[in-house]
Amino acid sequence: NAGxxxxxxxxxxKTGQSMTLQCAQDMNHNSMYWxxxxxxxxLRLIYYSASEGTTDKGEVPNGYNVSRLNKREFSLRLESxxxxxxxxxxxxxxxxxxxxxxxxxGTRLSIL
Amino acid sequence: ELKVEQNxxxxxxxxxxxxxxxxxxxTTSDRLYWxxxxxxxxLESLFVxxxxxxxxxxxxxxxxxxxxxxxxxxxxxxxxxxxxxTYFCAVDIKNxxxxxxFGAGTQVVVTP
Numbered sequence: 001n002a003g004x005x006x007x008x009x010x011x012x013x014k015t016g017q018s019m020t021l022q023c024a025q026d027m028n029h030n031s032m033y034w035x036x037x038x039x040x041x042x043l044r045l046i047y048y049s050a051s052e053g054t055t056d057k058g059e060v061p062n063g064y065n066v067s068r069l070n071k072r073e074f075s076l077r078l079e080s081x082x083x084x085x086x087x088x089x090x091x092x093x094x095x096x097x098x099x100x101x102x103x104x105x106g107t108r109l110s111i112l
Numbered sequence: 113e114l115k116v117e118q119n120x121x122x123x124x125x126x127x128x129x130x131x132x133x134x135x136x137x138x139t140t141s142d143r144l145y146w147x148x149x150x151x152x153x154x155l156e157s158l159f160v161x162x163x164x165x166x167x168x169x170x171x172x173x174x175x176x177x178x179x180x181x182x183x184x185x186x187x188x189x190x191x192x193x194x195x196x197x198t199y200f201c202a203v204d205i206k207n208x209x210x211x212x213x214f215g216a217g218t219q220v221v222v223t224p
Contacts, residue, residue, distance in 0.1 A: 031210050040216060040217075041216060042216040042217050043155075043202075043214040044214075045213075048210075050210065058211070090154070090155070092155075098143055099160070100157040101145075101157075101210075101212060102157070103156075104154060105153070105154045106154060
């Protein structure tokens with residue numbers, strides 16, 4: 001049971017570099033989400049995709065872009081990484097409203 | 113804007129004693145979720161509360177929801193070391209296609 005798979009698990013970038021975080025789910029869920037987790041701040045929503053073909057901004061979208069490639073995959077791109085984007089990034093998915101979101105193992109990203 | 117406040121943010125528990133974590137939220141919602149996160153790990157869904165008066169129990173944990181007071185509680189009975197973790201509540205934002213607003217989390221440490 002893979003659930004929600006995130007790659008990579010760890011990454012170190014230099015300021016200004018770009019990278020894409022990958023997320024795939026095998027539960028046939030409609031909705032997918034990207035969060036960042038910083039100490040003492042809980043999880044903050046970056047972008048979400050309510051269904052295949054749609055994406056929308058969350059609470060902290062600046063500096064990020066997303067692509068819902070198909071129903072399974074939802075990627076997060078940092079075009080020009082900044083030290084303020086050092087965080088743990090979680091991808092999640094859910095089947096419908098009223099159901100819990102299922103989380104991946106996270107990507108620990110450091111930007112120097 | 114929906115705000116979700118948890119308290120306390122840190123809770124030192126003695127084994128065998130009972131404790132409560134509180135989750136208050138600022139606007140109307142009928143759905144609330146509790147998650148557990150172990151250090152360096154992903155989030156695990158504990159409870160889904162979908163209506164006023166809902167009560168769910170699993171082992172030493174019991175969660176309840178009062179939508180009129182905009183309050184959920186997570187009660188821990190006879191704490192044991194294995195319950196050491198960070199607990200998050202998340203509120204379903206109404207009419208938002210399943211977007212959640214998370215609390216900051218309560219770090220629980222259980223000692224003998």
